[in-house]
Amino acid sequence: MASLKVPHCSIALEDFTYYALSQQMKSLPWQPIAHVNWKEFPYKPEVHFQMVHDNRHVFIHYSVQEEFVKAQFVRTNEAVWEDSCVEFFVSFDGKASYYNVEFNVLGTGLIGTGSRVKQDRKRLEPETTAKIQTVTTVVNVGGKKKWNIILVIPTAVFVHDEIKNLAGITAQGNFYKCGDGLPTPHFLSWSPIENPVPNFHLPDFFGEIIFE
Template sequence: MSRYEIVYSKQPPKLDPCDGAAWAAADSGTIEHFPWYKQGDRQATTFRALWSDDGLYLRYECQDRHISAVTTETNGPVWVDSCVEFFVAPNPKKPLNYYNFEMNCVGAFLMGTHCDWGEGYADRSRDLGIQVATTVPGPTKDESPQDNGWTLVARIPWAHFEKDAPHLPPKPGDVWRANFYRLGGKTDPQCACWAPIDYFKPQFHLPQFFGQIVFVKRP
């Protein structure tokens, strides 16, 4: 099973995708599995994650020669754009209760809940303080010969998981289940994952294939 350690940071990183130094303490993960590959370039995607007292922080670095986005509204179809995603199941006793966060290259995002207590795509971004920042100016993006990749950072407050997580903030050693994804784009669309998926067609909503994310504190 894929395993990734999320390092605690007393000082949360600023939501600046150009500030790579703030993520030096975070391990690097790779979205390198293409279960449904047919043709085109398998473009590199790396991610990093940190946790702090106020929330979970994510960073994606995407090689991309065809950057595009048309979705600007919250909970719109960001998956058709150049997009990264994070799916997470915070309760080990309920591994099928999971949340999805999908974010396109211009910072529009979708958030969904798939739990035994409720399911849906309500916009709670203002209430919970979810934030996304990217290196791609919006509000939309057309493909360009100058396209050469993009970086996205995001903050997800712990309050989003208050109905499922055993501890908030997590305790060192807590293990959640999750997967990191890359998707979308008009030309050469990517459909890749960090933890491998064995399924007959493209589908990310499969918590049984999530890997482990472990919350740690290091000296």
């Protein structure tokens, strides 16, 4: 099982720009999202992330280099997984239920919550998802497309868990990169998944996330 220790650090948000935030996170190690779990979808873009918390927020910095970048969806709760998309699934109750936090390259997002049973899962209200602040960059040099996104996720979006302080919590989760609607669809994960067909909604394959 994959395991990740998330350090505690104070991140200043007054200058909310990509440069300002990424500079504050530059000393953090990068984690790969590199598992190609389904041979029918072998394409493997270069994807890494950094993660830190300040007790009341989770900060995730994704770095992606891929062949195509697609950004179609602009409204909260639209099908962002069909665009160039990064995702964070997390459970605070031992995997009985979990949140799926999904954002495309534009910073358009959705959050779902509930159990692994599809009929039990619900989308959070757009006003709740809007509490997540994002900043993105896109660079195209020599035909190579690279984009970055930083998510600032307040604990308030985890509406079914009363989290007053992240420090000391051990959660379960996974990190993904997908692009169902891209010319070359792909489905990468941080913690490996053993399933016949692409499916990220499998908490049995979540890794351990330790908030220091």
